Amino acid sequence: MAGRVSLARRNLFQDRRRAVLAVSGVGASLVLVLVLNGIFAGAMRQVSAYMRNSPADVFVAQQDVRTMHMSQSALPPETVERVRDVEGVAWAEGLRYTNSIVDTGDSQRITYVFGYDVTTGRGGPRRLSAGQPPGEGEVLVDDVAADELGIDIGDTVTVMGAPFRVSGTSTDGTNIVNTTVYIHTEDFARLHSDSIAYVLVGAEPGVASDDLASLVAAALPETTVQTRAAFAREEANVVRDMAADVMKIMTVIGFLIALAVVGLTLFTATLAKLREYGVVKALGAGPSRLAMMVLAQAVWSVALGLGFAVVVAVALGGAIGALTPNVTVLIQPGSVLRTGTGALVVGGLAALLPLRRVLRVDPATAFRRSS
Amino acid sequence: MTAAPAIAVRQLSKTFGDGELAVHAVSNIDLDVATGEVVLVMGPSGSGKTTLLLMLGAMLRPTSGSVVVDGVDLATAPERRLPSLRATHLGFIFQDFNLLTALTALENVQLACNLAGTTGRAARDRATELLDRVGLAHRLGFRPDQLSGGEKQRVAIARALANNPTVLLADEPTANLDSGHGREIARLLRRLAEEDGRSIVMVSHDERLREVADRVLWLEDGAFRELAALATDPVCGMAVERDPAMHLQAEGQEWWFCSNACRADFAAHPDRYVDEKPAR
Numbered sequence A: 001m002a003g004r005v006s007l008a009r010r011n012l013f014q015d016r017r018r019a020v021l022a023v024s025g026v027g028a029s030l031v032l033v034l035v036l037n038g039i040f041a042g043a044m045r046q047v048s049a050y051m052r053n054s055p056a057d058v059f060v061a062q063q064d065v066r067t068m069h070m071s072q073s074a075l076p077p078e079t080v081e082r083v084r085d086v087e088g089v090a091w092a093e094g095l096r097y098t099n100s101i102v103d104t105g106d107s108q109r110i111t112y113v114f115g116y117d118v119t120t121g122r123g124g125p126r127r128l129s130a131g132q133p134p135g136e137g138e139v140l141v142d143d144v145a146a147d148e149l150g151i152d153i154g155d156t157v158t159v160m161g162a163p164f165r166v167s168g169t170s171t172d173g174t175n176i177v178n179t180t181v182y183i184h185t186e187d188f189a190r191l192h193s194d195s196i197a198y199v200l201v202g203a204e205p206g207v208a209s210d211d212l213a214s215l216v217a218a219a220l221p222e223t224t225v226q227t228r229a230a231f232a233r234e235e236a237n238v239v240r241d242m243a244a245d246v247m248k249i250m251t252v253i254g255f256l257i258a259l260a261v262v263g264l265t266l267f268t269a270t271l272a273k274l275r276e277y278g279v280v281k282a283l284g285a286g287p288s289r290l291a292m293m294v295l296a297q298a299v300w301s302v303a304l305g306l307g308f309a310v311v312v313a314v315a316l317g318g319a320i321g322a323l324t325p326n327v328t329v330l331i332q333p334g335s336v337l338r339t340g341t342g343a344l345v346v347g348g349l350a351a352l353l354p355l356r357r358v359l360r361v362d363p364a365t366a367f368r369r370s371s
Numbered sequence B: 001m002t003a004a005p006a007i008a009v010r011q012l013s014k015t016f017g018d019g020e021l022a023v024h025a026v027s028n029i030d031l032d033v034a035t036g037e038v039v040l041v042m043g044p045s046g047s048g049k050t051t052l053l054l055m056l057g058a059m060l061r062p063t064s065g066s067v068v069v070d071g072v073d074l075a076t077a078p079e080r081r082l083p084s085l086r087a088t089h090l091g092f093i094f095q096d097f098n099l100l101t102a103l104t105a106l107e108n109v110q111l112a113c114n115l116a117g118t119t120g121r122a123a124r125d126r127a128t129e130l131l132d133r134v135g136l137a138h139r140l141g142f143r144p145d146q147l148s149g150g151e152k153q154r155v156a157i158a159r160a161l162a163n164n165p166t167v168l169l170a171d172e173p174t175a176n177l178d179s180g181h182g183r184e185i186a187r188l189l190r191r192l193a194e195e196d197g198r199s200i201v202m203v204s205h206d207e208r209l210r211e212v213a214d215r216v217l218w219l220e221d222g223a224f225r226e227l228a229a230l231a232t233d234p235v236c237g238m239a240v241e242r243d244p245a246m247h248l249q250a251e252g253q254e255w256w257f258c259s260n261a262c263r264a265d266f267a268a269h270p271d272r273y274v275d276e277k278p279a280r
Helices: A007-014 A016-047 A049-053 A079-084 A143-149 A185-191 A209-219 A228-272 A274-282 A287-323 A333-350 A352-360 A363-367 B049-056 B079-089 B105-115 B120-133 B149-161 B179-196 B207-212 B260-268 B270-274
Strands: A058-062 A089-103 A108-116 A128-131 A138-142 A156-159 A162-170 A179-184 A198-203 A223-227 B007-016 B023-033 B038-042 B064-069 B090-093 B167-171 B199-203 B215-220 B223-225 B230-232 B239-241 B247-250 B253-256
Touching: A007 A016, A007 A287, A016 A049, A016 A228, A016 A287, A016 A333, A049 A228, A058 A209, A058 A228, A079 A089, A079 A198, A079 A209, A089 A185, A089 A209, A108 A143, A108 A185, A138 A143, A138 A156, A143 A162, A143 A179, A162 A179, A162 A185, A179 A185, A198 A209, A209 A223, A209 A228, A223 A228, A228 A274, A228 A287, A228 A333, A228 A352, A274 A287, A274 A352, A274 A363, A287 A333, A287 A352, A333 A352, A363 B049, B007 B049, B023 B049, B023 B223, B038 B049, B038 B179, B038 B207, B049 B064, B049 B167, B049 B199, B079 B090, B090 B149, B105 B120, B105 B149, B120 B149, B149 B179, B167 B179, B179 B199, B179 B207, B230 B253, B247 B260, B260 B270
Parallel strands: A108 A179, A138 A162, B038 B199, B038 B215, B090 B167, B167 B199
Antiparallel strands: A058 A198, A058 A223, A089 A108, A089 A156, A089 A198, A128 A162, A138 A179, A156 A162, B007 B023, B007 B064, B215 B223, B230 B239, B247 B253
């Protein structure tokens, strides 16, 4: 509509209070959608952080085990040697893993427990925020959980029913559901079992991860072999599958609120201007021009509401992250695009009723005396 | 060979409802309006003036007859063509001005240019030129609520000219204006007819518009009456038919009235009216 007077925009902003209410109403409902999606995306990122940060190119698990969360993998210790013998493998290392509780005596939290070889550090955390890697009888606690549970270096906590001295703190291991602790692999074998859960595999230079995964899978057909990216994706999918229904419901609620706000605002704004639409019709506006006017008003409301929502959601995400460090709100461009598309559909639907009224208005109303 | 009229109306009728409830708002009207002619249609309320104007403006379908403007019969044109016919052939001036309140004077005129197919800089220039022509070059950025009644009607006239129409249809163009502004608007309309050769049909009760009209038609009960055959009610000033039922002889003269109430008022105090409203 370049070069044309934008009656829709001018009508929308003529009553600034109504415009602010409409935009903030739409924005508030879209904030709900964006923040929920952000929490969801953050949770998926958090839950797959260990895999994404691992130096391993390929993960080997028990047959049909494709995740860490909500699953249990057990492999014989000799699996590590068999993997090392596969062509293209630069290194292979066993990782022990289970679910447990980290207990301070006053409070506790569900945790992943990793038993790793501290001499290579390959199965350990991405980085330490304080202290040093665990020796025997020692544990690394994630810094967010340490803050939450009031744990300091040197304190004693109970993991897998045994006391451990806290040797340091690690990062990126706590999410909404649980946290992560790392212990010496020998402690793990002593307390749990000497079987391993996964084999971390590094590729020789020039060997692609997919090729390495195929080679290992061919050599060890009784296992499940995945690249790091595939393993992380599968882990994120567990969260997605678990939360998908809730997310869908909340997203639909958010969009329904947006629909109600845009619909109500447009309808009242249209009713208030019905006579003027009659005048425009009398002056020669056809149905398509009138439809564009009403739709443009909806698009303006939604576009401004979305802009407002993105700003608020980013700010809110930062505030949530600062107040509750175990929750990460990730406002991604893809999510904004999806929310925007959904909001535009909602805007289009909201315009239907006012549009019907406008198309039915008699141009002869322009000749009736206004009261 | 005479030039074709700008508007040619033949046997135009409009009936609302049917059977015993049928109301014949306009009955078999014939009317030719020449290029550059100003025609004033007067008549009592409910006489069919607005119905006639709506049919001339392609906003109401006649029951029968034809309305030819610029060679196009509005009565038989397809419904979907009517908006574009209004946007390109006709200009409208309303009693209530009907300016769009969210737009400035310039934008109100520009919008009409847009509807007629002119956009961008050309529309802006045209709107500016028209507002300048009606004496509002200094009010381009003003919204309707910042303009006086006379200024609003001048913006409305500029808007009506946006599509360079052959025909201007004006509904009570001076009704909401004081006498000074009313005369100003009347003269402006006359000027538009003379300078641009536009045909103007005005519907009004305003006697002041007689001064600028080339022709005055009296519409009553949906049909044109002979103006010469009409008298003026001495009480209310309305033009009335010389109906024997509403007649009175007093002060050595014949008097006609619009209603029994006016006749009774006059009969009670003829001295109040005789000097002011002589019978014609």
